Amino acid sequence: MAPSELNSKIHRQFRNAHEGHRPHAGLDPSRASTGVVWCTERANEHGFADAPSSWANLGQGAPEVDDDIEGSFDRPKSIDVSMTGREYGPTAGIKPLRVAVANLYNAHHRVGKTSQYTWENVAIVPGGRAGLIRIAAVLNNAYLGFFIPDYTAYNEMLSLFKNFAAIPSPLNEKDNYHIHPEKIAEEIARGTSVILTSNPRNPTGQVVKNPELAEIQDICRDRTTLIMDEFYGGYNYTSNCDGSVVSAADNIEDVDQDDVLIIDGLTKRFRLPGWRVAWIVGPKEFIKAIGSCGSYLDGGTNVPFQEAAVSMLEPNKVRHEMKALQTHFRTKRNYVIGRLLDMGFKINHVPDSTFYIWLDLSNLPIEINDGLNFFYQCLQEKVIRSPVVVPGIFFDLNPAKRRDLFDSPCHHFVRLSYGPKMEALKKGLAGIERVIQKFTDKARTSEEAIAE
16 A cells, blocks of 8 residues: 555644644634644653653754853843833834844944945834734735745744735755745746745755845845745854854845845844744834734733843844854754764755754655654654654645645655754754664564565
8 A cells, every 4th residue: 555644643643633623613723733833742742741851852943042052142041120111012112122133234234335224124023923923914915925845834824814815835855945036036927926935944954145145136126025034044054154144134225115024033043032032124114014013913022021132132242142153053963964874864955054954764764754754753762752853744835734645745854953952962863863773673674584
């Protein structure tokens, strides 16, 4: 029998979760979780919730948050709450932080350019998802294009809005899912007037940099609104860990005329995911609308954390921080890739950014050569103590509602994170090695039995 959902327990479980449960009036519980959350739910079934600190979570979409990265500044361990911090804050964010963000972009990306960002070009938002939802709320009737594989929440989040149609477009595995300028031109030619993409890219760990990025922005100028999710910009290994960050802000001609919205924040490159402080940078007209819609969407960002963030964004301090970050995470990347190669994995493309590896499983034993079964077997092997990875199908265009999961082009992939500390990486990789050995031994035993 050909491999399919029908003969795979973990695939049937995933399918059933997305079909939803018994209907309730006004409630669709099948919309409750994205793929990453679904993985955590399965891990909880195996004891993760009872003792998360004892697990090596190589699936997490967050970096290590400790203060032991050499050259990195210490994160605050307490926050002063001013009298203004007790009040409701402006839904577009407090002015001092908006000024600090604008100054950071001008210092790192706008030196020598006539057009400069001001505080009015910045909206502070309570996290990246909230920022993307605010942007979606102010878009006009349009086709919005995004490319797959990409961030797992795009599809579910964008499908909530009826003022535009979100259209996923698959990229080519043969050239490492690269976004070529020709691909952008093709999207525009078919009527796409808004394009959303992560850069550096989640989950493939690659970045589109200049001159190609500039060419893409030239193609989009005056024709398409470009939304750039740059949360992984600090994890840039293409410039020898000199602290530089790849950003569309480098190529903008007029900060108030170019239809480019950049979203970033403290979550990833400042290693503060729990603060929920992020920002959107763009034309004043867009930013005014994005700031206003926070009044009915999320209410704005925590004021004391905004006040504490201002001093972190001094441009020289950020450059030094990014250099330390890149050096540390490149070391972890090299260690993980070395271990994976020793285990027999194929590394088709070494990631040049982020803290993810888009890992090909196709040459593993058949029982574990797809993302869901690999994930499932890792959970069964409790000595691994790790949810380990995120199956590749979660980065596909919602295959649970469109086709047999085994037909997904992302079926034989997982996203592995080297965001955790080195200790957790070693623990998780040792567990993966045990799983592979288990099924390799099983296959060898079967072959020997047949030979006899």
